[in-house]
Amino acid sequence: MNVYKFSDDLRVVHNEKLVILASEESRAWIKISDECFDILNKVLEMNLNHSEILECFELESDKVYFDNLLKNLYEINVLKNKDDENSRKIESLYLILTDRCNLACTHCCANAPDLTAEDELDTEAMYEIIDKMVQLNPSSITISGGEPLVRPDIWIIMEYLKSKFDGKIDIMTNGLLINEDNINNIKKYFNSVSISIDGVDEESCKIIRGNNVFKNVIKKVEFLKANNFNKISLSAVLPNNENVRREFEKLNKNLGTKSAIRHFSHQGRAGENHKKIAEHMNKYLRDRNMEEKNIIDWKAYISTDKRDIRTGACGGCESTLSIGSDGEIYPCNLLMDSNYSIGNILEINDIVSYINNMKIDSNKGYKAFIDLKQCNNNKCIDCSVKSFCWSCPAECDDFLGKEDIFEDRCDQVKSKLMSVVWG
Numbered sequence: 283m284n285v286y287k288f289s290d291d292l293r294v295v296h297n298e299k300l301v302i303l304a305s306e307e308s309r310a311w312i313k314i315s316d317e318c319f320d321i322l323n324k325v326l327e328m329n330l331n332h333s334e335i336l337e338c339f340e341l342e343s344d345k346v347y348f349d350n351l352l353k354n355l356y357e358i359n360v361l362k363n364k365d366d367e368n369s370r371k372i373e374s375l376y377l378i379l380t381d382r383c384n385l386a387c388t389h390c391c392a393n394a395p396d397l398t399a400e401d402e403l404d405t406e407a408m409y410e411i412i413d414k415m416v417q418l419n420p421s422s423i424t425i426s427g428g429e430p431l432v433r434p435d436i437w438i439i440m441e442y443l444k445s446k447f448d449g450k451i452d453i454m455t456n457g458l459l460i461n462e463d464n465i466n467n468i469k470k471y472f473n474s475v476s477i478s479i480d481g482v483d484e485e486s487c488k489i490i491r492g493n494n495v496f497k498n499v500i501k502k503v504e505f506l507k508a509n510n511f512n513k514i515s516l517s518a519v520l521p522n523n524e525n526v527r528r529e530f531e532k533l534n535k536n537l538g539t540k541s542a543i544r545h546f547s548h549q550g551r552a553g554e555n556h557k558k559i560a561e562h563m564n565k566y567l568r569d570r571n572m573e574e575k576n577i578i579d580w581k582a583y584i585s586t587d588k589r590d591i592r593t594g595a596c597g598g599c600e601s602t603l604s605i606g607s608d609g610e611i612y613p614c615n616l617l618m619d620s621n622y623s624i625g626n627i628l629e630i631n632d633i634v635s636y637i638n639n640m641k642i643d644s645n646k647g648y649k650a651f652i653d654l655k656q657c658n659n660n661k662c663i664d665c666s667v668k669s670f671c672w673s674c675p676a677e678c679d680d681f682l683g684k685e686d687i688f689e690d691r692c693d694q695v696k697s698k699l700m701s702v703v704w705g
Contacts, residue, residue: 285331285364286352292360293593293656294319297666297704303360304669306655309592310358311669314351322351329364370638372418373597376426376604376615377411379436383429385456388559389480389490389519391616393550394428402608405435407628411609412443414633418603422450425472426615428607431459440471452476457502458495465509474513475506476542482529485569486521489562503537515540519547521563522575546577548680548687549616584698591702593669596655599624599640599648613651616676622654623647654679661688667699 291306301319304311314322325335332352336345355361380401383394403411415423423443430436430453443451450473457477460468468475479499481487487496499516506514516539520526527543534541548556560577567574585591598613605611609628612618624647630636642649653659655675657668659682665671672678681688 284356285329286326286356286361287364287366288326289359289362290368293669295666295669300704302669302703303355304593305359306593306595307359309595311591311593312351312354312358312360318348318351321348370600370640372601372603372637373421374424374602375415375418375420375422376424376602377415378426378428378605378607378615378618379408379430379439380428380433381607382432383427383456384432384458385429385491385495387478387480387490387492387551388555389547389552391547391549391552392428392618397432401433405438407609408435408439409442411605411627412439412446414627414630415605416446417633418637420449422452423447424452424454424615426454429456429459431455431464437464437467437471440467444471450474454478456491456495457499460502460505465505465511468506469509469511474515475511476515476517477503478518479516480518480520482518482520482526482533486526486563486566489559489566490519500537503539507538512538514538515542517542517544519544521567521572522577523567523572525572526567545677547616547677548684549676553680553684584695584702586698586702588702591670591699594655594672594674596675598655598675599637599651603637612647614676616674617651617654617679619679621647622651624651651675661692665696667696667703670699670703671695 289305289307293304293306295302295304296316299316300313301316302311302313303319325338330338335352336349339345339348352361381392381394382397382399382401383390384397386396425440433439451471452474453472454476457475477499478491479487479496480490481496484494484496503514503516506512516534516537518530518541520530520543530543531541546552546556552559556577563577564574596613598617602614603611604613604615604618605627606618609626610620610623611625611627612622613624624640624645625636627633640648642652657663657665657672657678659678661682662668662671662678681691
């Protein structure tokens with residue numbers, strides 16, 4: 283019979299005399315009383331198996347209740363077998379080949395430098411990074427930047443990666459440098475291409491990406507298609523209007539591409555320019571006689587049905603990692619900040635052991651990430667809906683330094699979540 287322990291990804295929130303126990307792994311949750319939670323903690327400390335726990339109760343009704351509770355908590359991964367060892371399986375890795383870029387997008391989260399900057403690591407260092415990445419045995423590796431195609435030795439690096447790794451390799455790019463000279467390499471080395479377009483026409487695209495980018499990206503998509511490369515997705519940050527979103531879906535359908543609509547970020551240059559971007563986006567909507575809205579409508583993403591409410595989930599450091607252009611390792615490509623660096627891959631001898639044995643008491647960057655993920659910041663730590671508020675830790679990190687935006691979001695989201703989750 284099982285001897286239980288709480289899962290490492292357990293999230294606990296309290297409200298009055300009730301407690302919610304949630305699993306980040308399953309994203310499911312159960313609400314119980316404070317009294318039951320105290321009893322549960324006590325019996326787990328006693329190292330009793332399932333049957334022995336039930337024998338602690340005199341009333342048959344209590345035995346039935348806790349029998350069902352333990353089974354349900356185990357089913358949704360709030361409880362685990364005490365002997366289960368936690369092992370990380372990194373499924374996806376991101377490799378940032380360069381921070382440099384041939385564009386200067388107003389919404390660039392990475393605040394990418396221009397082409398005059400120098401890459402931090404040479405080809406040989408990239409080889410060493412690849413040797414260590416493949417030891418983690420990921421299913422996929424995504425090449426990104428900056429703009430990865432500006433790196434002059436990219437095809438030498440890709441040949442080396444292909445010789446060491448037989449999994450799925452994707453690239454994230456602005457697409458503008460795809461041409462006759464590299465199309466065969468695109469087809470040879472990449473399973474898919476993700477292109478940022480940030481608009482449904484020239485006017486909407488230029489708000490973020492500049493003049494003439496939209497039509498040139500469309501030409502590149504058509505060029506890829508003409509050369510029998512069909513696994514293409516287009517990603518975009520769009521003006522906040524349902525008609526625009528439908529137009530983006532239609533654009534992708536017509537092009538035969540997949541759509542990926544991204545939320546507006548406030549990182550990097552986006553944080554500096556968000557007011558100007560919002561003004562331009564709303565002017566675009568006015569010019570098209572469309573309804574203007576805030577650049578993000580946070581409440582719209584929250585269901586009024588508690589069955590649809592899920593706890594926040596993030597695979598950072600568990601199933602995904604991102605390697606920066608300098609070799610620093612981050613939880614994901616959206617949290618590439620020195621506060622969350624868990625080490626430099628070039629300085630780690632046994633990367634598999636290093637990742638598997640990473641603990642919050644011995645890795646400052648990992649602890650900072652876990653604190654962020656569990657909302658242990660001063661603003662959120664005592665909040666009774668924090669387990670459900672942030673779908674992505676990077677979004678929380680994004681807003682923590684922006685008081686007015688944070689408070690506006692909190693006012694909108696908290697009241698709705700309180701009503702749905704605790705009401």
